[in-house]
Amino acid sequence: MSKKSFQDFYPDELSYCYGCGRLNTHGHQLKSYWDGEETVALFHPKPHHIAIPGYVYGGLIASLIDCHGTGTASAASYRKEGRAMGTEPPFRFVTASLHVDYVRPTPLGISLEVRGRVKEVKGRKVVVSATVSAEGEICARGEVVAVQMPANMMAKAEPT
Numbered sequence: 001m002s003k004k005s006f007q008d009f010y011p012d013e014l015s016y017c018y019g020c021g022r023l024n025t026h027g028h029q030l031k032s033y034w035d036g037e038e039t040v041a042l043f044h045p046k047p048h049h050i051a052i053p054g055y056v057y058g059g060l061i062a063s064l065i066d067c068h069g070t071g072t073a074s075a076a077s078y079r080k081e082g083r084a085m086g087t088e089p090p091f092r093f094v095t096a097s098l099h100v101d102y103v104r105p106t107p108l109g110i111s112l113e114v115r116g117r118v119k120e121v122k123g124r125k126v127v128v129s130a131t132v133s134a135e136g137e138i139c140a141r142g143e144v145v146a147v148q149m150p151a152n153m154m155a156k157a158e159p160t
Contacts, residue, residue, distance in 0.1 A: 005031035006039075006071040009086035014154065019067035030064060032071040032116070039072040039116040045108055056106040061140045064114050065130045066098050069144025072116040073126035077148070080121050092154065093126065097145035106132065106139040124148035 007020045007030065018027040032041040043064055051057040070093040077091040078084065106112065113133045120127040125147050132140040 003033065004085070005033055005041075006075045006085065007031055007067075009090075010074075010092060011090050014090065014092050014149075017067060019063045020071060028060075028063065028067070030067045030071070030114075032068050032075070032114075034075065035115075037117070039068065039075065041068050041071075041114040042111050043114065044111045045106075047108070050108055054108055056108050056112075058100075058102060058106075061102065061106055061132050062098065062100045062142070064112065064132055065100055065140065065142035066095055066144060068114045068116050068130055069098075069128040069142070070095060070146045072118060072128045072130075073144070073146035076118045076121055076126055076128075090154075092149040093146035094149050094153070095144060096125070096147045098142065100140055100142040102140050104137065104139050107134050110134055112139075119143075 007022055015021045015023040018024055020030040021027050022029055030041050030043060032039050045056050045060060049057050049060045073093040074091045114130060116128045116130045119129055128144045130142045131138050
């Protein structure tokens, strides 16, 4: 995908998340995009994302749902306000609640597709449902309750 992802619009000081921060060279650097009314991200697990031979570690799956959910929340808020992504003040979200159901083992060595759907946008809260699929088979379902990052967290946002 050649267009900028949601995460590419995050201000530098808010781009260090292990799951989706473009400035975290050790992280996953997940990239999420609109696909009609849904959002989509692709991720190719590396060999070290192993749980048992041939399968992905469940924490990675949770991380993908988490970061795709907060990215979707950000994009949905911009869309609701009729603002372009990246305009000030930034819409940046943190996770208030994360629920993941593991439907089947997730194979290692193939690309995973993360899909999100906005269920609710209400004030500073956005609820996103998500799935993680491998070769068209859903491996996990989840829900993220994301809340807009408080101003005092943004003021302290500096990498260590």
